[in-house]
Amino acid sequence: MLNLIWENLRLALSAIWNSRLRSFLTMLGIVIGVFSVVTLVSIGTGVQKEFESSISDFGANIAAVISGDLGGEEGGGAITSFASLSSLSLEDVASIRTIDGASVVAPMMIVPGAVSINEDTPFQPLIMATTSDIDTLLEFNFVNGRGFSSSEMTDSARVAIVGSDFADMYFPDGALGQDFMLLDEKFTIVGTYASSSELFSGESNGVLGKVPNFNESILIPVSTAEDVLDTLNIFRIVARFDKTEQVQPGVDAIQEKLLANHKGVKDFSVLTADDILDLFDQFFGILTGAVAGIAAISLIVGGIGIMNIMLVSVTERTKEIGLRKAIGASGANILLQFLIESVILSIVGALIGIGLSIIAGIFIQAKLGLSTFLDIRIAFIGIAFSVLIGVIFGVAPAIRAARLNPIDALRYE
Secondary structure (H helix, E strand, C coil), rough: HHHHHHHHHHHHHHHHHHCCHHHHHHCCCHHHHHHHHHHHHHHHHHHHHHHEEEEEEEECCEEEEEEECCCCCCCCCHHHHHHCCCCHHHHHHHHHCCCEEEEEHHHHHHCCCCCCCCCCCCECCEEEEEEHHHHCCCCEEEECCCCCCCHHHHCCCHHHHHHHHHHHHHHCCCCCCCCEEEECCCEEEEEEEEEEHHHHHHCCCCCCCCCEEECCCEEEEHHHHHHHHCCCCCCCCEEEEEEHHHHHHHHHHHHHHHHHHHCCCCEEEEHHHHHHHHHHHHHHHHHHHHHHHHHHHHHHHHHHHHHHHHHHHHHHHHHHHHHHHCCCCHHHHHHHHHHHEEEEEEHHHHHHHHHHHHHHHHHHHHHHCCCCCCHHHHHHHHHHHHHHHHHHHHHHHHHHCCCCCCHHHHCCC
């Protein structure tokens, strides 16, 4: 049996090699299908792993409160969170601070407006209003100066701390004590910081785009923002717990306290690192399914191409088939020969597709900055599915070849 398989394998390889160009064109559909699915899944997996690493580095002991009920029955929470005024307040911040284990709690508010330095052309960096806890929460290291003092928070002082990159760009001689204009108010810089968290370094790229670089940002007291804008629109409240095991009880306590503050209306959501990762996994699950569907179509088209070319090959090699049958080859031997040929075309096509995907991954990482990760399981699945396509679409030509009458085949012109 092994000798029979080896002989048919040798004959199949010889036939493929003798028609190299046609064989390559035959397997092109398989190449494109496998290349597409492996490349796109590699990009998705790479971005996913980078995101998971960033979230894990930021801390599994973090919980974030956002406006809008993401788990709402009508699914409008995400829209509410971005399209309307936030339901979160400083009262909610104070309530969360009373929860056991919540060692650091800070609100975050985007401040609209342009910055002007020395009456130069105004520009719009990321400006956030927060509290003095932000430096601990986001792992800020002060390069110069300090954070907000208690009196500055209480008195709504016009002070700011700026990222080290911002300071280097706009105050090369030193930012400490310098002034800038924001919302027709003069702010004085009391500190410059550098965030050590990769999540806020501005270097992570992916399907979600470039994340904000806090080192290029301006932070002002939330009380000052409320005083200047005459309103408060907190879009996040972030809490860091002392221990990871305190997070889930803390989330339950946050839910309870905020429901009481909001008179029983759940117009907010509490997310942990695990929740964020689950949402990201769901997104990539949908994306992977869509990619797999597209690739399946490509592979089926490739399979049809294999079947058509194999049928042509059977016609061209009719005399060869007749001669083999005349000297004792059975129909099963002929069927096995053509089936093996079809499977080899599929396997080689899959291997070429994977090889091109590896090259594409290297190029994408080098030129586009996107992380890629080739999951060996996806590669094996691609090969296995290609073999299945080869078998399915190779059966008809193989059966046709096996059923040829040897006398008629020898007479064929």
